Amino acid sequence: MHISDNTHALIDAVQQYSGNQLKHPAECALLVEASSLHGQQNALADLTFTAKFLHKTYGVMRRIGAQGEGYDKLSEEFESNVARAQELMRSIADTMTEEDRSRFTGTYLSVSAPSFEAMMELVHDLSWLKNYSIDARARA
Numbered sequence: 001m002h003i004s005d006n007t008h009a010l011i012d013a014v015q016q017y018s019g020n021q022l023k024h025p026a027e028c029a030l031l032v033e034a035s036s037l038h039g040q041q042n043a044l045a046d047l048t049f050t051a052k053f054l055h056k057t058y059g060v061m062r063r064i065g066a067q068g069e070g071y072d073k074l075s076e077e078f079e080s081n082v083a084r085a086q087e088l089m090r091s092i093a094d095t096m097t098e099e100d101r102s103r104f105t106g107t108y109l110s111v112s113a114p115s116f117e118a119m120m121e122l123v124h125d126l127s128w129l130k131n132y133s134i135d136a137r138a139r140a
Contacts, residue, residue: 001100007033017135018128023121027108028129030100031092038095047088048133051126054081058120085123 011029015022022028035044057078064071086109093101093109108119 001030001033001097003029003033004036007036014125014129014132017132018125022125022128024118024125027104027122028125030096030104031089031126032129034095034100035092038092040092040095043088043091047085047092048126048130050081050085050088051123052130054078054085054120054123055127057081058123082119086119089119 007029010032011022011025014028015025031044031047035041057074061071061074061078064074090105090109093104096104106115108115108122
């Protein structure tokens, strides 16, 4: 899929905003472009919101450990939101070219430990996209 100059500029701005912490900027651009071209901006907004929640929750769960107070409740919420993020990613991916969709779903949405790890890295990147959009609105 061709990525527009506007999407490249947005991802470059997020990359700079994050202090060059994005690990999957090309896939972020792919999600932004696909959602923009196919009227799925609301799905992308929901995905970035969910990603921010997942990133924060994952950090808390790792910090407190499985025996920590409230871990079970956090784990339930985490699992529910992982499913939600996967559903949103799949919805946006369904609008991509066959080649992009196949690569994206194979990398981020297959049932495997490496795929889950890659998805969590992408979630981290998408949380930066959400933070950037929040700060951009506050500056406007």
